[in-house]
Amino acid sequence: MLLGEISNMSHVNSSLPKSRQTGMALVIALVILAMISILGIAALRASIFNSKISTSAQGSAMTFQAAESALAALFQEASLYQGDGSTQTNVIHIAMGQLSSGVLTPIDRCLTKSDLYKAGACGSADVFDERGLLQSESRIQIKDDVAPCGIGSGGEGSQVSTSGGDQNTIRGLDYQxxxxxxxxxxxxxxxxxxxxxxxxxxxxPTDGGDI
Structure with a gap:
């Protein structure tokens, strides 16, 4: 009977270390899995953050190009002004009319795929690019201070003779x-x-008419 009890105790004692080793192995495995999960989440967050930065930088560059394109179209329209009836819808003609009336308001233009000088601000359907992501628009306002400007060899603010026609002299005004x-x-x-x-x-012309 005594030998049987000793044998049973020996069996119990020998099984305890294996159970503890198994438990420790499970704990270590869980810790490793937790660390891997944390590292994976951190890497995913870093990747998402970098992707957002890259997308934001690309979007900023694209919107900057859209803004510059709107200004380029505005300057092109301004350069087309001839001072006659054929350019009454031109931004320069409209702005000078505002200056004459004493009521200065901004003039909006929308740059679309099909129209460089669309009057008014852009609507929701007015897009600048093929993907329909960008809008490009401009606004111009004339300043109320007008100064003489130089024309040819006549010097600043001087009158210069024309070659023929009923008007003999012209003047130049610098509109800002x-x-x-x-x-x-x-x-x-x-x-x-x-x-x-x-x-x-x-x-x-010095008589106030357009040339």
């Missing part, structure tokens, strides 16, 4: 403008603005 370009990408909530001041010397 402020142009704003706005590029936007609604899907990323990114807006970029650019501002450019410029002047245009408009030549008119």
């Amino acid at each position: 403008f402020v142009g704003y370009g706005h590029g936007s990408m609604a899907v990323l909530d990114i807006d970029t603005y650019t501002v450019q001041e410029f002047a245009r010397c408009v030549q008119t």
